[in-house]
Amino acid sequence: MTLLVTGGAGFIGANFVLDWLAESSETVINLDKLTYAGNLETLASLQDNPHHVFVQGDIGDADLVAQLLQTYQPRAVINFAAESHVDRSIHGPGEFIETNIVGTFRLLESVRGFWSALPAAEKTGFRFLHVSTDEVYGSLSQDEPAFAETHRYEPNSPYSASKAASDHLVRAWHHTYGLPVLTTNCSNNYGPFHFPEKLIPLMIVNALAGKHLPVYGDGMQIRDWLYVKDHCSAIRRVLQAGQLGETYNVGGWNEKPNLEIVHTVCKLLDELRPKADGSSYATQITTVTDRPGHDRRYAIDARKLEQELGWKPAETFDSGIRKTVEWYLANPDWVSHVQSGAYRDWVQQQYAPPASAATAVNAV
Ligand code: NAD
Numbered sequence: 001m002t003l004l005v006t007g008g009a010g011f012i013g014a015n016f017v018l019d020w021l022a023e024s025s026e027t028v029i030n031l032d033k034l035t036y037a038g039n040l041e042t043l044a045s046l047q048d049n050p051h052h053v054f055v056q057g058d059i060g061d062a063d064l065v066a067q068l069l070q071t072y073q074p075r076a077v078i079n080f081a082a083e084s085h086v087d088r089s090i091h092g093p094g095e096f097i098e099t100n101i102v103g104t105f106r107l108l109e110s111v112r113g114f115w116s117a118l119p120a121a122e123k124t125g126f127r128f129l130h131v132s133t134d135e136v137y138g139s140l141s142q143d144e145p146a147f148a149e150t151h152r153y154e155p156n157s158p159y160s161a162s163k164a165a166s167d168h169l170v171r172a173w174h175h176t177y178g179l180p181v182l183t184t185n186c187s188n189n190y191g192p193f194h195f196p197e198k199l200i201p202l203m204i205v206n207a208l209a210g211k212h213l214p215v216y217g218d219g220m221q222i223r224d225w226l227y228v229k230d231h232c233s234a235i236r237r238v239l240q241a242g243q244l245g246e247t248y249n250v251g252g253w254n255e256k257p258n259l260e261i262v263h264t265v266c267k268l269l270d271e272l273r274p275k276a277d278g279s280s281y282a283t284q285i286t287t288v289t290d291r292p293g294h295d296r297r298y299a300i301d302a303r304k305l306e307q308e309l310g311w312k313p314a315e316t317f318d319s320g321i322r323k324t325v326e327w328y329l330a331n332p333d334w335v336s337h338v339q340s341g342a343y344r345d346w347v348q349q350q351y352a353p354p355a356s357a358a359t360a361v362n363a364v
């Protein structure tokens with residue numbers, strides 16, 4: 001049995017692959033383009049694991065994806081691959097359209113071609129699980145109820161619009177062609193291996209470097225935080241028991257304003273790595289110009305996943321954020337390689353010959 005995971009060198013995909021292989025001997029084919037957000041150093045512990053096959057390539061490369069599907073005959077495809085950072089989508093939306101919309105379309109077509117030729121039993125058991133976001137639902141006012149799966153789609157940023165489009169394609173491929181799809185829409189993740197362009201890791205690494213902690217606008221925008229390993233357990237559960245064609249919202253009931261998050265990070269750092277002069281890291285907080293079109297509040301109603309599939313997050317926000325800060329303090333090399341860009345040379349340093357497109361780095 002084999003899984004094809006796309007985007008498995010990014011933050012959530014890599015956590016998923018690491019967690020999967022810690023518990024299972026089912027081989028994972030990990031297809032990732034290695035954009036700036038893809039980091040093979042995150043997967044270094046799998047270097048000698050015969051159940052991890054890394055392939056550098058694009059989900060939109062139909063020939064490559066068809067070849068992988070034929071060669072490895074996966075029972076499921078889990079699509080994490082995406083451009084994921086809202087601020088980058090505002091500065092340059094092109095890549096978001098290319099990967100999140102066109103790439104998902106091409107991937108769906110490749111998978112449809114493979115799936116439709118499968119023998120009946122394999123065809124019935126096959127799954128395409130699409131990993132999406134709560135941002136497709138738009139922004140909530142203070143007193144609106146949390147997003148349920150039936151909430152209208154109202155994306156506001158180029159990123160969320162591109163993810164919304166991908167969700168619609170996945171839905172259409174199920175309704176029109178019968179492709180056995182599942183979609184998850186998750187809230188903000190945090191945890192180990194998070195690229196320090198996103199709020200929580202950025203605040204940790206900037207604080208430790210003595211830099212400003214840039215809070216957009218009034219800092220009262222609300223996000224609903226979920227420890228990344230709880231997102232991964234939800235995906236495993238949906239893959240195992242989700243109803244075909246259904247969408248499942250994933251969240252941890254942890255709505256917090258950004259400013260509170262930043263103060264929590266500072267307080268933990270004050271405790272775990274106090275500054276020599278005795279001052280708090282909170283003195284480094286600065287407010288900066290707001291993000292254009294900044295969504296005010298996200299909140300996820302995860303009752304469908306909890307009640308129908310029995311999923312529950314293992315971490316509270318307090319336990320998860322402490323683990324996260326501890327992880328960044330314990331892994332300064334990972335952080336410094338990301339900051340210096342050295343992580344991008346890691347494949348060349350570790351492997352000979354260097355990885356190239358469509359090269360399996362870790363062949364079974
Ligand atoms: P990330 O940016 O950390 O990782 C994305 C990965 O996809 C990278 O390894 C990158 O190299 C790869 N990739 C990009 N374009 C590709 C392409 N064309 N072909 C193959 N690989 C490609 O993102 P993440 O935070 O790990 O998010 C993973 C998925 O989860 C995304 O679909 C995102 O929309 C979704 N999501 C993220 C969050 C969050 O809080 N981070 C929450 C909900 C949903």
Ligand code: DAU
Binds near residue numbers: 085135188217221
């Ligand atoms: O809700 C799920 C989404 O969460 C995912 O789909 C996205 O892929 C993921 O990037 C994340 O999007 P956000 O825009 O919510 O995450 P980000 O970490 O960029 O920002 C979180 C909040 O913090 C947001 O309100 C903007 C604010 N912020 C962010 C940064 C980077 C700041 O105030 N200062 C900053 O420097």
